[in-house]
Amino acid sequence: MSEHVDILDQLTASDYEYKYGFESQIEEEVVPPGLNEETIRLISEKKGEPEWMLQWRLQAFRYWQTMKEPHWANVRYTPIDYQAISYYAAPKRKAQPRSLDEVDPELRRTFEKLGIPLHEQEVLAGVAVDAVLDSVSVATTFREKLQSLGIIFCSMSEAIREYPDLVRKYLGSVVPPNDNFFAALNSAVFSDGSFCYLPPGVRCPIELSTYFRINARNTGQFERTLIIADEGAYVSYLEGCTAPMRDENQLHAAVVELVALAGAEIKYSTVQNWYPGDREGRGGIYNFVTKRGICLGESSKISWTQVETGSAITWKYPSVILKGDNSVGEFYSVAVTNHRQQADTGTKMTHIGRNTRSRIVSKGISAGYSQNSYRGLVRVNPGADGARNFSQCDSLLIGDKCGAHTFPYIEVHNPTAIVEHEATTSKIGEDILFYCNQRGIDTETAVALIINGYAREVLSKLPMEFAVEAQKLLAISLEGSVG
Amino acid sequence: MAEPILRIRNLHARVGETEILRGVNLDVYPGQVHAIMGPNGSGKSTLAAVLAGREDYEVTEGEVLFDGKNLLEMDPEERAREGLFLAFQYPVEIPGVSTATFLKTALNELRKHRGQEPLDAMEFMNLMRERAALVKIDPTFFSRSVNEGFSGGEKKRNEIFQLAMLEPRLAILDETDSGLDIDALKIVADGVNALRSPERAFLVITHYQRLLNYIVPDVVHVLYRGRIIKTGPKELALELEAKGYEWVTETDEVAL
Secondary structure: OHHHHHHHHHHHHOOOOOOOOOOOOOOEEEOOOOOOHHHHHHHHHHOOOOHHHHHHHHHHHHHHHHOOOOOOOOOOOOOOOHHHOEOOEEEOOOOOOOOHHHOOHHHHHHHHHOOOOOOOHHHHHOEEEEEEEOOEEEEEOOHHHHHHOOOEEEEHHHHHHHOHHHHHHHOOOOOOOOOOHHHHHHHHHOOEOEEEEEOOOOEOOOEEEEEEEOOOOOEOEOEEEEEEEOOOOEEEEEEEEEOOOOOOOEEEOOEEEEEEOOOOEEEEEEEEEOOOOOOOOOOOEEEEEEEEEEEOOOOOEEEEEEEEOOOOEEEEOOEEEEOOOOOEEEEEEEEEEOOOOEEEEEEEEEEOOOOOEEEEEEEEEEOOOOEEEEEEEEEEOOOOOOOEEEEEEEEEEEOOOOEEEEEEEEEEOOOOOEEEEEEEEEEEOHHHHHHHHHOOOOHHHHHHHHHHHHHHHHHOOOOHHHHHHHHHHHHHHHOOOOO | OOOOOEEEEEEEEEEOOEEEEEEEEEEEOOOOEEEEEOOOOOOHHHHHHHHHOOOOOEEEEEEEEEOOEEHHHOOHHHHHHOOEEEEOOOOOOEEEEEHHHHHHHHHHHHHHHOOOOOOOHHHHHHHHHHHHHHOOOOHHHOOOEEOOOOOHHHHHHHHHHHHHHHOOOEEEEEOOOOOOOHHHHHHHHHHHHHHOOOOOEEEEEEOOOHHHHOOOOOEEEEEEOOEEEEEEOOHHHHHHHHHOOHHHHHHHHHHO
16 A cells, blocks of 8 residues: 555656657658558568568458548547558668667667666566567567467567468458458558467466557558467467657557457556647547457457557447357456547447356546547347346546546347446546545645546556556646646 | 634635625634534634635635644645644545545655655554544444445544544534434544644534533634624533524624
């Protein structure tokens, strides 16, 4: 508990402004803006991809051309000009770095500023980092250690070259290229991302971690992540994000696919802290991401945990398809919006197998003039005998200019299913803050205290170090939201 | 005689256009218990809120010294850290924050202000157990969210428990007796009596004399229409109970 208070002390001492607002001066190779088949051929060629990959991309592009940008989410933004975006940026490199010592010192300083642990101390921290700066994976640590267990953890580009059979089998198997507008766009132009494969029965002994960072101006960021846990395998994967401050809106449309075979478990944790724009909402990232996992085998389990504080606009629904009998899907989320941020986020749980279980805990926090929506679908198919779902959707309002919305969709096609939904809305009002003040607790500390209490159930699902970072983020992103 | 803990001079305060305090004068010395009585709407709770620093009230005139310092210049949290405690008439619920976490944060803010080290988890737990016994609070309170789902009596007892934990120089009890049955009232009063000390003063705001049977005041004031119109010894409370507030307010109206 003293630790808890220490964290609060740190929080209240933190800077008000976005901490990661800087741009590193690394030479980049950027293709001119615009999107057509030529762009896609160019991307594929730059990355030295095989023909099948190019054809896959082109197919996706053709789908995309027939699709329309979705506008059902509860968000408002100026239209995106997809022809004004540059679809590829890679740091210029003389040769492939063999070790960290060969990595561009400027790049390493960027990582250090971000606090990304790429050097020796991380061995102690037990974290392997596959760092993605803009579009190309630059350095990968712990490869050998993981390799000795048969675990593959590398960039998607490398996986396409080195493990084409696995990639061809699973890429697009959870999120097909024609799934939705943004997924199709990603499939056509994805630049890089992480690939992870766990062989049968292997428990990954460390938390796998990727830090994403959007760096070049006007460059869309299209990561592609694929994680496969073979039978009985276990992996906990961490994704953390920061982006430098800038004025133009930036599009981010990632796709993450998780595949859990029989008895396997995948925990996927995200702390998302992209630039949310300034107080008036200028700048800031558009985050339109498709994340989905499939519990393919019996008794498999997929957990999504997310702490979302960043981005100007968030459109994100990490989902689980519960195909295997007795499989389990979980979604734990804290989504914070402040100032002019807009978030439409939630999950989809699709029950296909028998005795499948899902649990949804969503905690929305709105402050300033922001809009925060939970949108969730629980679907129980006819064959899903004995399916169980429990959903808890809570909203917390700070001040009276913000909005919280809940859109739960429940579709049950099996009479043996039990689906429960609970929702609450509470407000941090003047009364509560004055009460805290009267006990000697200043307003910022009081808000941090209440937020951490409110989000505890979700934060407790995060790995320890991430939880600490997430607690800080929550408080930082709400600084100045009251009083 | 020692310096007063609280010195109020000609205090005027209003909400919007309505003047509620119209020249309050009061001196409270260490070790004393002052009762402020008065009919509804006389400004009793406003006085408590103004002293605690509630924003809705505007002080238009006058001075308040707290241990010789200008109280009205301080933020609410600063007043609390200087040792002013308000037991709320309507304690709020803070969902998701346990009483233990809340009090530990508060206590360590106070300690920081005094230049003391924060208490560690063990010391804090021991202190909580000891003080809980003093005010007859069940230790299951500690892990429950602050006041969430508490009965009216439990909320009031939790206020006294917090008072015991934070050990203020001056404790203001704002209608702590309202909504309490006689058993709960006794427990609350016993708690307050256990916390009386030569260094500490109490300002007990109440509508009824009943509470003053258990918390025996040194001085009783009658607040009426924003002014203290009568001050006397503890017997004054009994007299008010017997004769009603008209007894003093009528003479007051003549005097005005």
